[in-house]
Amino acid sequence: MSVRTVPSGTGPFRAIGLAAERRSPENPDGAEIxxxxTPAGVAALVRHGCAVAVERGAGTALGLPDAAYAAAGAALQDHDALYRDKDLVIKLKGPAHRDLARxxxxxxLLCMVHARSVPERVAVAEEHGVNLLAMEEIRECPERLPDALLRARxxxxxxxxRAPDPPGDLALAFTFAEAPAGASTxxxxxxxxxxxxxxxxxxxxLRVVGSPALARGAFAVPCAELVALARALPAARVDAYRxxxxxxRFGRRxxxxxxETGRAGARFGVGLALRRCHGPAAAAGLSTVVLGYGNVAFGALDExxxxxxxxVEVLTRRTALRPAVRRHLATADLVVNGIELAPRxxxxxxxxxDDDLGTVLRPGTVVVDLVGGCPGNRTPVQPVVSSTxxxxxxxxxxxxxxxxxWGWPLLGFARESAERYSAxxxxxxxxxxxxxxxxxTAPPGVRRALVAGPAAARCGPPLPGPSPDVALSATLNG
Structure with missing residues (x-):
């Protein structure tokens, strides 16, 4: 294993370490696996000329043995050695503070920093001169809108x-000719x-229904027709629209x-709702509400x-306002929150x-919060103080x-999410x-995510506002 040679942290990353997930503020009971x-990701870095070390056992619980990493060209190291003599250490969740100090x-360190939830991590990094790069804050720069998104719009x-009324006066129902339940795609x-x-x-x-018959007088939007129309649009028209x-300046994460987060949360919620003693016997009978319409909420809708x-009732900024939202909450068996509030x-x-408990929400209702929170960064679901x-x-x-x-994909999508992160x-x-x-030489979309360390002063401005997807509790010990 070659020793890193760039003390400033601003030069090329040649010695790279992959740390295993261990107990930390975000992983107090060691559930993260x-x-x-992945070994394929390590192999790509080795081909690029990087010397990669992998902590022994890093992928074992996920079905990625040490032998697979060794075959990809990595050196295997023990825990204590992994954090030393590296230009870059990569980890999914933030480490225990004692490991950061090593x-x-x-x-x-490139990881999910969650600086507003675990401020001690920033203080430790500053004390030891370690550059802390918040994985969750890295953005496209500039924003790049996919063709599929523009075609859909x-x-x-x-x-x-073609609707008889302005959109703001409509009840919209996205309809399927057949319920897409069980569809692998x-x-x-x-x-x-x-x-x-x-x-x-x-x-x-706004609702999404498995059969046109469930549109119940709303303006129906046949999904098959919509997709066909989007895919048939000439490329020149899409380019002109773009x-x-x-x-x-900054786009998506x-x-x-x-x-996967949305899918895992919704899968858990459906299963739990069906296990209630007085709930419906089949998923088709669940009265379901999804709050929000971003990526994570769409994943929940999909699942x-x-x-x-x-x-599924999808609540927008209009219908999620109180007191209108109370009408939906009062009849729901399953509520899935995908709304992220502005920092202010x-x-x-x-x-x-809190007042909705026992007055609006019925006993037995399942509320799945996909955003997460902690005492210093509350979720829009007030009864949720800290993530579970x-x-x-x-x-x-x-x-x-x-x-x-705090790690929804672990409940059913651990391997898929790990492969996605690696790629x-x-x-x-x-x-x-x-x-x-x-x-x-990193672009602004990366430099904006530097939250601590000597390179933060040299390379970029401070983190712009609180982290948009804080899902951890700063009260946990690491």
Whole structure:
């Protein structure tokens, strides 16, 4: 294993370590089993010329043996050695503070930092001169809108143009000729953009149903027709539409598994709702509400339909406002929250309040919070103060089941999410942002995510505002 040679942390990353997930503030009971890089990801870095060390056992619980990492060209190291003599250490969840303190001054840690939830981590990094790069804060720069998203917007705009009333006066129902329950492919990518466009029009109601018969007088949007229309649009029209849009400096998160998060949370929620003593016998009978229409909420919607839920109410900014939201909460068997509040509203505004327990929400209702929170960064679900563990995902208050797991994909999508993270990290290092060349040449979408260390002063501005997806509790010991 070669010794790193760049004390400032701004030069190329040549000596890279992959740390195993151990007990830490985010992982107090050791439930996290994923590895940030798969053997395929390690092999790509080795081919690039990086010397990669992998902590022994890093992927064992996920079915990725040490032998597979060794075959990919990695050196295997013990825990104590892994954090030393590295330009870059990669980890999924933030490490215990004692492990961060082991790192050499000027080295860089790439992980889910969650600085507002675990502020002690930033203080330790500053004390030891370690560059802390928040994986969850890295963004596209500039924003890059996929063709499927733009096609979906154009198609939805054309469909709404045929509606008898303005979009804001409509009750919209996305309909399927047959319920997509059990479909292995899930919802088409175009449907995300169409649903998001429709939601931003602030309709009177928005639901997704497994049969046109369930539209119940709403303006029906046949999903098959919508997807066909989107895919048939000429490329020139899509390009012209893209050219007409303002280019935002920062776009989507570069490293995430939001869809898997939504799917895992919804799968857990459906299962729990069906196990209630007085609940419906089949998923089709569940009265289901999804709050929000972003990536994580769409993942939840996707999984609800795969599980056989017949109709899902999707609450937009208009219908999620109080007191209107109370009407939906009062009849729901399953509520899935995908709404992330602006930083200025956290701890001040709630979509579901403590008072809703026992007065609006019925005993036995299941509330799944996909956003998560801690005392310093509250979720829009006021009864959720701190996120729960995958080993103990649910608590009950006033008869209402509350689940807000900090690692939702561990409940059914551990391997898929690990593979997704690995592929995204490799692209970040070697392809799109070329982060392997060092922090000094990193683009603004990476530099904005530097939250501590000597390179933060040299390479970029402070973190702009609280982390948008804090899902951890700063009260846990690490």
């Amino acid at each position: 994923r590895a940030a890089l 790192m050499d001054p000027g080295s860089t 154009l198609a939805m705009r054309a469909v709404l143009g 899930g919802l088409a990518a175009e449907l995300f953009g169409a649903l998001q466009y429709a939601a931003r029009c602030r309709p009177a109601a 050219a007409s849009l303002p280019v935002r 570069r490293i995430h598994c939001l869809h 609800c339909l795969r599980q056989g839920v017949a109709a 509203l956290r701890g001040r505004h709630y979509v579901i309040t 563990s995958p080993l103990r995902p649910c608590v009950v208050r006033a008869g209402v089941h509350l689940a807000s797991v 995204q990290i490799v692209r970040l290092l070697l392809e799109d942002e070329h982060l392997a060349d060092g922090l000094a």
